[in-house]
Amino acid sequence: MAPGVAVAVLSLAAMPADGETVRADAARPVLRFVWFDPSQVAAGSELLARAETATLLARMGATVSWRRGTSGEAVGNDGVRVILVGEGPPVSGVPVLGTTRKGHSAAPVVWVRVPNVRAAIGISRSRPPLALPPVELHLLGVALGRVIAHEIVHAVIPSVSHGTGLMSESLSYHQLTAASIPVDRELALALQAALRDDRGVAPSGSAVLAAKARAQQQER
Numbered sequence: 001m002a003p004g005v006a007v008a009v010l011s012l013a014a015m016p017a018d019g020e021t022v023r024a025d026a027a028r029p030v031l032r033f034v035w036f037d038p039s040q041v042a043a044g045s046e047l048l049a050r051a052e053t054a055t056l057l058a059r060m061g062a063t064v065s066w067r068r069g070t071s072g073e074a075v076g077n078d079g080v081r082v083i084l085v086g087e088g089p090p091v092s093g094v095p096v097l098g099t100t101r102k103g104h105s106a107a108p109v110v111w112v113r114v115p116n117v118r119a120a121i122g123i124s125r126s127r128p129p130l131a132l133p134p135v136e137l138h139l140l141g142v143a144l145g146r147v148i149a150h151e152i153v154h155a156v157i158p159s160v161s162h163g164t165g166l167m168s169e170s171l172s173y174h175q176l177t178a179a180s181i182p183v184d185r186e187l188a189l190a191l192q193a194a195l196r197d198d199r200g201v202a203p204s205g206s207a208v209l210a211a212k213a214r215a216q217q218q219e220r
């Protein structure tokens with residue numbers, strides 16, 4: 001699918017007939033996230049990743065606040081912890097980009113496997129993050145932000161099924177690198193409903209959900 005097609009779909013999906021972005025009725029819900037990158041595996045892409053996540057959630061009607069976690073800080077219930085980690089084991093032979101666990105007693109945790117995201121968008125895993133050229137840091141930041149947003153939807157709406165665009169089961173090279181990624185309007189409404197009911201980041205059993213790379217679509 002050409003990038004232009006994806007943008008057109010996005011416009012239809014995210015913009016109601018009156019032309020306004022989907023938004024909450026009253027107070028705009030705020031989702032709080034804590035960024036943990038203990039080994040600096042995403043150094044240089046943090047702000048871009050946070051911004052892409054915020055942009056995607058804003059299109060679903062939610063405001064995002066980020067703070068940076070410090071190593072050794074106690075696990076609190078003050079937001080979804082987003083932890084940037086290494087490649088980890090594949091699932092069914094496919095590299096995992098991100099995983100969500102909704103814990104029993106604390107806020108949900110999202111892990112993002114940065115080397116696998118790099119590989120999915122054609123960036124060598126061996127180069128230190130801060131040695132990447134600016135264009136690759138930018139691509140990586142956007143891709144990380146999309147994987148984070150995907151996992152956060154799982155965390156906030158445990159019942160959500162995979163679908164299209166942002167919630168595709170496998171985020172392809174194209175979806176991770178295109179100028180924009182489609183967000184389904186129904187998904188936005190479901191997210192707002194979940195946040196209104198304050199079920200958004202409440203512990204609700206435990207599950208592990210993964211966004212997998214679609215290796216055959218690494219076209220670069």
Ligand SMILES: [Zn+2]
Pocket residue numbers: 150154162168169209210211
């Ligand atoms: Zn998923």
